[in-house]
Amino acid sequence: MKIKIYLYVILSLFLIYPAEETLAQTEGRGNRSVNTRPRTNYKRWTLEECIQYAIEHNISIQRLKVQRKVAEVQQNTAQNSRLPDLNAVIIQDWSFGRSQTYSDLDESLSKTGLGASSSIPVFTGFRIPNEIARTKLELEAATQNLEKAKDNLSINITSLFLQVLFNKELVTINEEHLALTQTQLRKTALLNEAGSIPSINLYDMEAQLAKDKVAVIEAQNNLELVLLDLAQVLELERESRFDVKAPPFSEKLIEDMFRKIQPTQLIFENAVSSKPVVKEQEYRIASAGKALKVAQANYMPNLSLVFEWGTGYLYKYNAKDITNPATNQLIKANESFGDQLKNNDYMLIGLRLSIPVFNRFETRNKVRVVRLDIQDRQLMLEDIKKTLYKEIQTAHKNAVAAHEKYKASNDAVKFTSESFRHAQIRYEQAKLTPFEYDEVKTRLLQSQSEQIQAKYDYILRTKILDFYNGVPIKF
Numbered sequence: 001m002k003i004k005i006y007l008y009v010i011l012s013l014f015l016i017y018p019a020e021e022t023l024a025q026t027e028g029r030g031n032r033s034v035n036t037r038p039r040t041n042y043k044r045w046t047l048e049e050c051i052q053y054a055i056e057h058n059i060s061i062q063r064l065k066v067q068r069k070v071a072e073v074q075q076n077t078a079q080n081s082r083l084p085d086l087n088a089v090i091i092q093d094w095s096f097g098r099s100q101t102y103s104d105l106d107e108s109l110s111k112t113g114l115g116a117s118s119s120i121p122v123f124t125g126f127r128i129p130n131e132i133a134r135t136k137l138e139l140e141a142a143t144q145n146l147e148k149a150k151d152n153l154s155i156n157i158t159s160l161f162l163q164v165l166f167n168k169e170l171v172t173i174n175e176e177h178l179a180l181t182q183t184q185l186r187k188t189a190l191l192n193e194a195g196s197i198p199s200i201n202l203y204d205m206e207a208q209l210a211k212d213k214v215a216v217i218e219a220q221n222n223l224e225l226v227l228l229d230l231a232q233v234l235e236l237e238r239e240s241r242f243d244v245k246a247p248p249f250s251e252k253l254i255e256d257m258f259r260k261i262q263p264t265q266l267i268f269e270n271a272v273s274s275k276p277v278v279k280e281q282e283y284r285i286a287s288a289g290k291a292l293k294v295a296q297a298n299y300m301p302n303l304s305l306v307f308e309w310g311t312g313y314l315y316k317y318n319a320k321d322i323t324n325p326a327t328n329q330l331i332k333a334n335e336s337f338g339d340q341l342k343n344n345d346y347m348l349i350g351l352r353l354s355i356p357v358f359n360r361f362e363t364r365n366k367v368r369v370v371r372l373d374i375q376d377r378q379l380m381l382e383d384i385k386k387t388l389y390k391e392i393q394t395a396h397k398n399a400v401a402a403h404e405k406y407k408a409s410n411d412a413v414k415f416t417s418e419s420f421r422h423a424q425i426r427y428e429q430a431k432l433t434p435f436e437y438d439e440v441k442t443r444l445l446q447s448q449s450e451q452i453q454a455k456y457d458y459i460l461r462t463k464i465l466d467f468y469n470g471v472p473i474k475f
Helices: 002-031 047-057 059-082 127-193 199-233 251-259 264-274 276-299 337-343 362-428 434-468
Strands: 043-045 085-095 109-123 242-244 302-316 322-324 329-331 346-354
Touching (some): 047 127, 059 127, 127 199, 127 276, 127 362, 251 362, 251 434, 264 276, 302 337
Parallel strands (some): 043 242
Antiparallel strands (some): 109 302, 302 346
16 A cells, blocks of 8 residues: 555656646746647748738729729820811712702712811810829729728738737637647556556546547647638638748737727827728819819810811712813813812811700709709718717727736636646546546636637737827738
8 A cells, every 4th residue: 555655656756747837838828829739831931921911902992993994095095185186088879869959860879988077176175184183093093992902901911910819819728728638648647556546537548639620620720710711711722731920919019008008089080081982072072073084175165176078079970071172172071080189188177166045954964963062072072081980989999908818817727727737746646536636627718718818809909099090000
């Protein structure tokens, strides 16, 4: 009997060091960086690389770039409306029967005409300059719409990136708990062989080991799924070498994030002056104002400078040449094509003034529609600002609450780690059942999981505030 007691003491002293060393690593989780199993030969992407790649390859972003190019073409079209136009005309007619002078003669004629015309707008009721200004504002709005999409994509990628880091830490936590269970199983087996604890404790510990292995597998699978989600958002073909690079989130860095949080009103003012979602709508309102002046230009007269040139050839079928009795000269029924083109040419230069009198109230109704559109866009801008302020209020409160939750979770990990330390000692002294030991270990795992969830939730909340504040998202 004494030999068994001595053996129990020796085994306890021999095995307690590795267990305490593993537990000490677990307790330091507050300042721990992500350290899951290495992924050999994987390309490890930073957050900045992910965002930049997505902006360059995302299909929605590419479509918005095409729409911006369309706005550039429309602006170029408006700028060129000041230039003169030029049109060439070629006419070929055939006529049969009574002549166009309603004479009694039947005539068959062939007429060929050549001409060119050009007009230059002199005064258009200021339609052209206002149309140029409108298309320029539409181009600016399209640019802001593109930037808005880039911002939204950046937030989405940041959220997924932090979710990957969260799942990486979950894998590490579960692997550490698996290592603790393996160590405890070895100790339990030796104590069972020494007769210090019953065999049921060994079976319970083996069951716990199987549960911990399942938890590790689930955590690794969840990590792979989140990596797949991130790769799909990047429009990146899923490869086994895709991985992310975790930035160093020290406790000091996390506290600095909290100290940099600004008041809600100041963040809102910065957002109104810089966010694309606001600036785009402001450009749309200004564009609608120019569209109103374009519509009103139809009330005013238009003056154009016109130029025309033309010539023609006429051929009479069945006509015969005749001789002038007085001069005895031959008069040809049809002059040559070249002579007629030379002799029949004409040129015209003039001014054309078009004065609108009545167009079935079309101009009036167009003006009314544009004015209603301006009112609608102004209301939309007001709604955007109110929604933006509410979002900033919510984000600010969430960031403050996430910081408090993170601090509380650090305390929870500290106390549950200490509770687990004592539970481990009591279990080795056969004062706790495997079920009670597993309960304490489960609470430790839960508190550690809640801690890293609170940490990354807090980081995301602060980055959202940076986003509203006009600060680029980076770590």
